[in-house]
């Protein structure tokens with residue numbers, strides 16, 4: 001049995017655990033593969049790595065296009081690796097929907113970080129929808145942790161459901177916001193604000209410094225109206241200039257305080273357990289969906305039912321129940337192949 005790199009899963013697991021970059025890259029390619037035989041290998045790999053996962057701090061980084069995510073990750077990331085951390089940067093966006101380009105397209109903005117031996121940067125796999133990319137990102141996090149990374153960034157563009165998907169797989173969700181307040185603040189969806197454990201106002205330098213200071217005050221005020229997600233942590237707002245390097249250490253200090261507070265209260269443990277259970281169910285959901293698509297007869301029925309649901313001729317729950325029945329029928333028929 002061989003994986004995309006021509007290595008069997010247990011050898012690949014050894015390579016990952018030893019921190020070998022090529023092994024890590026190949027392991028992530030394996031978990032991202034949609035081929036059923038690769039999937040079997042990926043499950044063996046993940047099982048072999050399980051005992052070595054969970055020890056990193058997982059940080060989600062989100063924000064609207066152009067807010068300064070890539071620049072922040074470069075400067076924050078360099079700060080961390082210079083302080084001895086082993087960093088991984090993963091992205092959750094379907095590259096096709098990105099205006100500014102994927103993490104890979106950002107190599108110029110993350111030039112120094114991407115060359116640093118203590119940083120591992122992995123672009124988002126292209127072509128897939130958010131759900132599919134998020135599904136594999138959890139597994140990529142596990143691979144990175146097993147390879148000895150103690151800080152994992154998961155970057156997502158702040159435009160859709162991807163924030164929720166990312167917030168569901170990280171410990172700390174950092175939302176980057178532009179140096180603008182007042183009415184413009186309304187532009188940030190309340191639902192996204194509610195996910196944030198830390199708000200970072202970017203570009204707190206030069207001409208935009210005064211606006212950044214006002215934005216900090218406005219966001220602090222706005223956050224008071226939001227019910228905190230944890231009893232041990234109230235979301236904080238800081239200002240930061242990736243260009244001047246100011247606020248970068250504040251960001252790390254806030255994240256470590258967050259992690260310590262949640263750890264002490266036991267909420268971090270609860271969060272991760274709940275995330276694992278949610279992962280189980282979302283994976284099962286995907287597996288059933290995969291199965292529907294792979295059984296030609298059922299897939300055909302699925303597109304017909306989908307059309308009826310779309311036109312309003314059939315209710316979605318009825319269509320779903322009919323598909324599950326069709327799947328059962330196919331699966332209980334002895335295969336001719």
Ligand SMILES: Nc1nc2c(ncn2[C@@H]2O[C@H](COP(=O)(O)OP(=O)(O)OP(=O)(O)O)[C@@H](O)[C@H]2O)c(=O)[nH]1
Pocket residue numbers: 063064065066067068069070071072099100101109157202203204205206240241242243244
């Ligand atoms: N003055 C100033 N400009 C910044 C700062 N951070 C980013 N910028 C500028 O803002 C622009 C967008 O920065 P990016 O880091 O590419 O933003 P992004 O959020 O990654 O953008 P997308 O990948 O397109 O979503 C660039 O022109 C940066 O040079 C900062 O701290 N200060």
Ligand SMILES: [Mg+2]
Pocket residue numbers: 069070071100101106
């Ligand atoms: Mg970017």
